[in-house]
Amino acid sequence: MVNSAASITNPQVTAPLSPFGKVLPSLAVITHIDLGNATLDELEQLTRACEPATFGKNRDDVLDESYRKAGKMDPDCFSLMLDLSQTNLKKTICDYLLEGTQKKDIIAEQYKLNVYSEGSFFKPHVDTPRGDKMFGSLVIVFPTSHDGGALHLRHLGHEWIFDSGQALAAEGQTSIGYVAFFSDIEHEVAPVISGHRVTLTYNLYFGDSGPVSMNDAVSALIEDPELLANGGTLGFGLRHGYPITDDLKHVYSALKGSDAIVYQSIRALGFEPALYVYYHDWSKLSLGVLVNKVVDFPKGIFSDDDDVLTLGHDEGGIIVRQSSGWGTGRAPSPRFGGKPEPMEWVTPMRNFNRQQADVSLWYGNEASSNRVYGDVCLAVRIGKAGDRLAFTTVAEQNEAGRKRQEERRKWRGY
Ligand SMILES: O=C(O)CCC(=O)C(=O)O
Numbered sequence: 001m002v003n004s005a006a007s008i009t010n011p012q013v014t015a016p017l018s019p020f021g022k023v024l025p026s027l028a029v030i031t032h033i034d035l036g037n038a039t040l041d042e043l044e045q046l047t048r049a050c051e052p053a054t055f056g057k058n059r060d061d062v063l064d065e066s067y068r069k070a071g072k073m074d075p076d077c078f079s080l081m082l083d084l085s086q087t088n089l090k091k092t093i094c095d096y097l098l099e100g101t102q103k104k105d106i107i108a109e110q111y112k113l114n115v116y117s118e119g120s121f122f123k124p125h126v127d128t129p130r131g132d133k134m135f136g137s138l139v140i141v142f143p144t145s146h147d148g149g150a151l152h153l154r155h156l157g158h159e160w161i162f163d164s165g166q167a168l169a170a171e172g173q174t175s176i177g178y179v180a181f182f183s184d185i186e187h188e189v190a191p192v193i194s195g196h197r198v199t200l201t202y203n204l205y206f207g208d209s210g211p212v213s214m215n216d217a218v219s220a221l222i223e224d225p226e227l228l229a230n231g232g233t234l235g236f237g238l239r240h241g242y243p244i245t246d247d248l249k250h251v252y253s254a255l256k257g258s259d260a261i262v263y264q265s266i267r268a269l270g271f272e273p274a275l276y277v278y279y280h281d282w283s284k285l286s287l288g289v290l291v292n293k294v295v296d297f298p299k300g301i302f303s304d305d306d307d308v309l310t311l312g313h314d315e316g317g318i319i320v321r322q323s324s325g326w327g328t329g330r331a332p333s334p335r336f337g338g339k340p341e342p343m344e345w346v347t348p349m350r351n352f353n354r355q356q357a358d359v360s361l362w363y364g365n366e367a368s369s370n371r372v373y374g375d376v377c378l379a380v381r382i383g384k385a386g387d388r389l390a391f392t393t394v395a396e397q398n399e400a401g402r403k404r405q406e407e408r409r410k411w412r413g414y
């Protein structure tokens, strides 16, 4: 989700107004309202010119005022002086919402003008996707004073609230509020207590150069001889949240949206993307360990050189080192024999699927209580430049991990 109050001076809407609701062109009364300075009377006129808003239910548009109470005006009944291409909104949405190779063209299709006056609301719902390429919605809230009418967005137990009435009132200059969110986000407009919440909704689509070309984008990335020249691991942070239990097997078939596209594109190129929990080593920032399950970290203090990395490695994990960026020079624990595998993050790690555990570990010569964090990602092994498909397979890695785990068990005596 992105939201903000963008500074745009005097957004204006021109609307044909009629006391009869839907305006027929021949009967239309053309009125112009400056939504940056609208009077109460103008807003009431705008409200009256709207039709009751319907909502999409099983492919039908349904009118049910116990579910959605608001006014709507179709785009052929108004024209706006707000031109999205004159703002940086599409760029902002692209920067915050889209990742990696999806960061291309966005098409924002004007959908409806809505007026939520006193007592209006829209109960929890997800927007009906209009076509394969639709990935989300954008709501613009004009600076007309209102109390209540906050937009609540919910996803996997998280909730974000955008109280446009408060946010816009707090802005020093005339501004619009905006929220953009993915199509699978449940959202709700709380009842408007007073005033008028005037919004414009857009359907957001990927342009032609969007994720359909993901295969090409991933293949261009892998063909770059400077990227992991000697082979290594590419990491993709997951964009969506999934219910995680102790292993990750069930997540493969549940992958959604851009996560599914990345996964399929990589497989189509002959590589083997796999899901891992990436446990961070906070004391050595560029290092981490990829484990194909949630690690049940032991309680209690271990030997001197136990740390998150070695414990993860003992569980069959692969120690990886970010190959560029800050902190890349620090060494892993001496007990870990092999060299960490170089890793490049293609899309940043997100914490939607965070696993955490409290452990007591040795850092330097002091035992301390630590919270260990693991985030789920897709990782792909690639061979060296020129021979990218010569990579260690997931089965080979798992076998090596299993042997290591067995050795550690013997060594620890359990
Ligand atoms: O007005 C809003 O903030 C959201 C409206 C909405 O959910 C919709 O039009 O589908």
Ligand SMILES: [Fe+2]
Pocket (backbone or CB within 6 Å): 125, 126, 127, 187
């Ligand atoms: Fe909606």
